[in-house]
Amino acid sequence: MLDDLDRHILRHLQSDPDQPVARVAKAAGVPVATCYKRLDRMQAMGALRGTRAVIDWRALGYAVQVSLRISLDKTDPRAFDEFIAAARAVPEVTEIQTFLGRVDVRLEVIARTMPHYQEIYRDRILSLPHIADIEALMHVAAIKDSESLPL
């Protein structure tokens, strides 16, 4: 299990994953070796899976970002599996989530322009299997995007 020191280390590291471990150790008030040992342990137990680079798709010309909220036809028991497998094959889909609630699945879709989005929507999204209903939310601005945990 994790203790307060582990959480302390993660809290500092998640605020700036680029900082050297020495600075994290100093902030947590422990020797650098202890800090490394804790990080290795958290990695071994799977709590810390790694560090990922976040890509800004806008910088690559993908100006359109849409959140598609999808209800599936649940009379077919294979609906979820088949829908998700087909959605994975669409390169412009960047996230796939399943839910308990009014929405069954959410897809995040990016496109260069509105005509490009329309093309993806018509040719790739509407042809996905078992769709009962789709609602779209168009992304205007990111106000907060930290994905940090309140440790």
Next chain:
Amino acid sequence: MIDLDPIDRQILRALQEDATQKAAEIGRCFGLSQPAAWRRIKRLTDAGVITTRRLDLDAEKLGFGVTVFLGVKLATKGRVSLEDFERAVTAIPEVQLVQHVLGLYDYRLRIIARDLPDFERVLRRRIMTLPGVGNVEANVLLSEERRPGPLG
């Protein structure tokens, strides 16, 4: 906007998976010298393609078992300032994501909580008390996967 060649795309995919890799390791993977790989990574960073690096944490193993996506509609649009709502919602530690959207809702939120009672506490004490908040729809996350996106 910058153009990417196939090697740039492969580098981006590799850094999406593991951003701790040094230029030398990236170079070895794709048959580049260390300086050549470093120059490509620098170019992608300078162009704003690689923005930040993020810890990939297993929320459940850290005691956060519930993630909920909320659609929020403002009740008093035009009268309440969007800034008031945005400032207040951004300050809630359990709120990981706030997106201003067009459509059925005005905002999309991603909330992390320890369990369902903890989520209920956040919803009642923090979300429902936000200035201007109207209709709220909650969907509890069951599974999630991140895709590499159109990197060919």
